[in-house]
Amino acid sequence: MLAQASMGAPAKGSWGSYQARWGEGNKGIRYPLGAMRLIFGERDVPYQEARVVVLPVPYDLSLSFLPGARRGPEAILLASRELEPFLLELSVAPEEVGIYAAEPVPFVAGSAEKSHILIREAALAHLLAGKFVVALGGDHSITHPLVMAHREALGEFSILHIDAHADLYPEWQGSVYSHASPFYRLLQEGFPLVQVGIRAMDQDSLGLAREKGVGLFPAHRIHREGLPLKAILAALGRRVYISLDFDALDPAFMPSVGTPLPGGLSYRQVVDLLEAVFQEKEVVGMDFVELSPNGQFHAEMTAAQLVYHAIGLKGLQAGWLSPL
Numbered sequence: 001m002l003a004q005a006s007m008g009a010p011a012k013g014s015w016g017s018y019q020a021r022w023g024e025g026n027k028g029i030r031y032p033l034g035a036m037r038l039i040f041g042e043r044d045v046p047y048q049e050a051r052v053v054v055l056p057v058p059y060d061l062s063l064s065f066l067p068g069a070r071r072g073p074e075a076i077l078l079a080s081r082e083l084e085p086f087l088l089e090l091s092v093a094p095e096e097v098g099i100y101a102a103e104p105v106p107f108v109a110g111s112a113e114k115s116h117i118l119i120r121e122a123a124l125a126h127l128l129a130g131k132f133v134v135a136l137g138g139d140h141s142i143t144h145p146l147v148m149a150h151r152e153a154l155g156e157f158s159i160l161h162i163d164a165h166a167d168l169y170p171e172w173q174g175s176v177y178s179h180a181s182p183f184y185r186l187l188q189e190g191f192p193l194v195q196v197g198i199r200a201m202d203q204d205s206l207g208l209a210r211e212k213g214v215g216l217f218p219a220h221r222i223h224r225e226g227l228p229l230k231a232i233l234a235a236l237g238r239r240v241y242i243s244l245d246f247d248a249l250d251p252a253f254m255p256s257v258g259t260p261l262p263g264g265l266s267y268r269q270v271v272d273l274l275e276a277v278f279q280e281k282e283v284v285g286m287d288f289v290e291l292s293p294n295g296q297f298h299a300e301m302t303a304a305q306l307v308y309h310a311i312g313l314k315g316l317q318a319g320w321l322s323p324l
């Protein structure tokens with residue numbers, strides 16, 4: 001339900017009004033979310049009572065192929081309203097952790113650097129308020145400022161990167177702020193990195209991954225041998241930040257991404273991976289990026305359900321929820 005609508009925003013924020021706006025294309029930097037606050041799910045709580053802050057980051061200026069990930073957060077928030085609050089698999093209602101959907105982070109047209117500073121500052125403010133932050137992208141470049149904010153607030157951790165693409169390019173199309181580069185930059189920052197579901201990387205990236213000791217679990221091996229949960233968990237440290245690109249999922253499950261690639265993971269495999277990580281590790285933060293809505297509501301429901309499931313796993317891990 002719409003918490004608030006201002007001038008110019010659709011009166012009810014209904015799915016139909018969203019679809020109507022979807023066809024309008026990009027009319028500049030003003031993202032529709034900027035005009036209103038959407039909530040996650042059905043149950044809004046005051047900021048003070050929320051343990052989890054969902055942070056919309058509708059930034060997609062670094063995309064190199066299909067544009068549109070700026071509409072990802074809004075699509076996930078709207079789809080989240082259609083979810084069943086009780087999650088049968090976990091036997092909890094994840095919303096009981098208290099979820100607050102924050103104002104979307106604004107971005108500065110023409111400056112990736114300044115936009116990234118805004119993202120880092122926004123995440124840091126919520127982390128310093130003691131919130132568990134679940135960021136919704138936006139393109140994958142946002143992971144760099146998000147991770148840096150988490151380190152500043154919470155100290156060291158390793159990164160679990162679930163994606164079709166290794167995103168290890170030193171730069172792409174002349175920019176170090178590209179969505180193809182965040183994990184190159186985070187390796188330079190010294191973060192231990194584990195990548196799962198990968199099926200696109202060049203020789204230089206593979207060389208870099210080997211040199212830096214990246215735990216690489218490519219999709220083709222997972223399809224041949226099954227999900228190597230033990231090895232993945234062993235490659236991660238005790239504390240983990242999870243960054244999930246929706247294109248890690250096979251396009252059959254997730255057709256609405258900016259850079260789709262066949263041969264991906266199933267929804268079930270991703271859930272099993274998340275579940276294992278939450279059982280064994282302390283998860284310090286998460287981002288879900290690169291949903292690029294293209295009118296296929298089932299993809300947006302899938303994205304929202306995955307985010308909601310992950311929030312439930314965090315709630316169980318932290319002891320905020322007890323199974324029925």
Ligand SMILES: [Mn+2]
Pocket residue numbers: 163164165245247248259290
């Ligand atoms: Mn990707």
